[in-house]
Amino acid sequence: MKSVDPDDIEDIPGIRLKKNDAFCFECRPDLACFNLCCRNLNLFLYPYDVIRLKNNLGLSSDEFIDRHTDVVLRPGQHFPDVLLRMADNDQATCPYLTEQGCSVYPDRPDTCRTFPVEQGLLFKSQGKPEPVHFFRPPDFCLGKNESRTFTLDTWAKDQDAATYNSMTVLWSEVRHLFMNDPWGMEGPSGQRAKMAFMAAYNVDRFRSFIFESSFLKRYKVKSDVQARIRKNDTELMKFGFAFIRVTLFGLPSSLLRLR
Numbered sequence: 343m344k345s346v347d348p349d350d351i352e353d354i355p356g357i358r359l360k361k362n363d364a365f366c367f368e369c370r371p372d373l374a375c376f377n378l379c380c381r382n383l384n385l386f387l388y389p390y391d392v393i394r395l396k397n398n399l400g401l402s403s404d405e406f407i408d409r410h411t412d413v414v415l416r417p418g419q420h421f422p423d424v425l426l427r428m429a430d431n432d433q434a435t436c437p438y439l440t441e442q443g444c445s446v447y448p449d450r451p452d453t454c455r456t457f458p459v460e461q462g463l464l465f466k467s468q469g470k471p472e473p474v475h476f477f478r479p480p481d482f483c484l485g486k487n488e489s490r491t492f493t494l495d496t497w498a499k500d501q502d503a504a505t506y507n508s509m510t511v512l513w514s515e516v517r518h519l520f521m522n523d524p525w526g527m528e529g530p531s532g533q534r535a536k537m538a539f540m541a542a543y544n545v546d547r548f549r550s551f552i553f554e555s556s557f558l559k560r561y562k563v564k565s566d567v568q569a570r571i572r573k574n575d576t577e578l579m580k581f582g583f584a585f586i587r588v589t590l591f592g593l594p595s596s597l598l599r600l601r
């Protein structure tokens with residue numbers, strides 16, 4: 343989910359969709375383009391995507407990140423992007439693509455779920471950021487010629503995307519904080535940056551860090567919160583977001599505070 347600046351919104355390609363705008367679309371295996379969209383992608387993975395995929399594949403967060411992602415720190419940025427690593431074949435297909443379609447369909451990433459709609463988060467100078475949406479099927483996608491109509495809400499319902507969309511918004515709000523450099527002299531490869539990446543993307547390692555280090559001696563975390571994050575990856579991910587807000591940006595959180 344891109345952070346969108348109000349000055350740039352008119353330049354974003356695609357048709358902007360407001361809440362009740364309708365668009366035509368249907369994806370079916372009998373369309374000639376079936377599976378063409380699942381190759382050679384810059385497919386951004388967000389923290390909730392990683393949780394769902396690593397659990398689907400029966401991998402630890404470490405194993406998933408090592409085997410399935412490329413972690414890329416772009417020039418001028420202060421936090422890396424996490425991209426799904428395409429297969430090493432002629433067409434650079436998605437590693438989960440099969441002839442029958444997506445092999446991780448119930449846990450496919452937010453971007454795949456919402457496609458051909460692209461989401462962004464519009465940050466104005468004041469107030470909460472506002473989700474914005476653009477209908478942007480590629481030229482080869484025949485689904486846009488079909489007659490079924492959707493709005494943003496009915497499309498999210500059809501694709502079971504509401505939870506994914508809200509988790510991505512949560513992350514995008516945290517990610518936006520990294521517009522400002524929190525690292526100082528230490529730079530983006532220092533210890534605090536590694537810790538922040540772990541808190542956002544590596545829930546299994548972060549859980550061990552919380553419960554097997556002096557973390558709970560340094561931070562006050564209520565017992566009911568401890569119980570939730572011990573067993574629930576999504577709760578732990580949200581706790582990780584709070585950890586980043588508190589420790590890097592000095593923002594308050596109801597989930598933890600320094601003792």
Ligand code: SF4
Binds near residue numbers: 373375377
């Ligand atoms: S290109 Fe469009 S219609 Fe074809 S398989 Fe992909 S999403 Fe479906």
Ligand code: SF4
Binds near residue numbers: 379381383437439445
């Ligand atoms: S995860 Fe599934 S839907 Fe997404 S690109 Fe891969 S095969 Fe296609």
